[in-house]
Amino acid sequence: MDDCPVQGDQGTRDYARRQPGTCSRTDGERAWAAYAEEYGTGQSLDRLCARGGFSRGEMDMYAPGWVDTMPRPKVRFLYQGSLRGSGISAWVPRNSLDDAYRLTEEVAHAIGWGLYLDRPGKIHELRGHRGRGSAEYRSYERADEVEGRGVRFAKGGWTIVNFFDRSGGDSRYGMHSMFALEGDWTIEEVVTHAREVMPPTFWQTRTFTLDIQDV
Secondary structure, X not given: OXXXXXXXXXXXXXXXXXXXXXXXXXXXXXXXXXXXXXXOOOOOHHHHHHOOOEEHHHHHHHOOOHHHHOOOOOOOEEEEEOOOOOOOEEEOOOOOOOOHHHHHHHHHHHHOOOOOOOOOOHHHHHOOOOOXXXXXXXXXXXXXXOOOEEEEEEEOOEEEEEEEOOOOOOOOXXXXXXXXXXXXXXXXXXXXXXXXXXXXXXXHOOOOOOEEEEO
């Protein structure tokens, strides 16, 4: 086993810390050695890993600095959408050096959407159509908000894939998910990267088919 699983800390309001992750085998062994000194060797590291591993808090306590030893992503990635509960939140991979909200601001400025990255309907404005108050926009909201339907475009050094998504705990119309990957990438490349870095629970709750169009 090259990596060891790490359980999320469910007692915190910090979304990133609530998510499960991984640590290197070396750091897992370091944490287990400190744990064993306190609680004995009744459970091997492999047994602990099979049961989900240490929590993030336990890793911080038993193997300080474990996060810093994980390899950094080669390209930066940002997610915006409904991850748990209501509303839109921002998320970056656990081993990213970027703060999610600072990166949101950077991406928003790069693609020219202000500080809020809007849903796929915003593409109507980018393409010269009328805005939110028009009958056309209201019709678009209801008729075209099919989960998985969205757009891909590259601008300002980022590739954006944005699609309607009401499967993240907020079923209101207008909810969406957005992947931002630094560089110029195809739809397939962005989605593949998102599948690799997003928490497994994200994809387990998305049973719809993605229908992404280049704009």
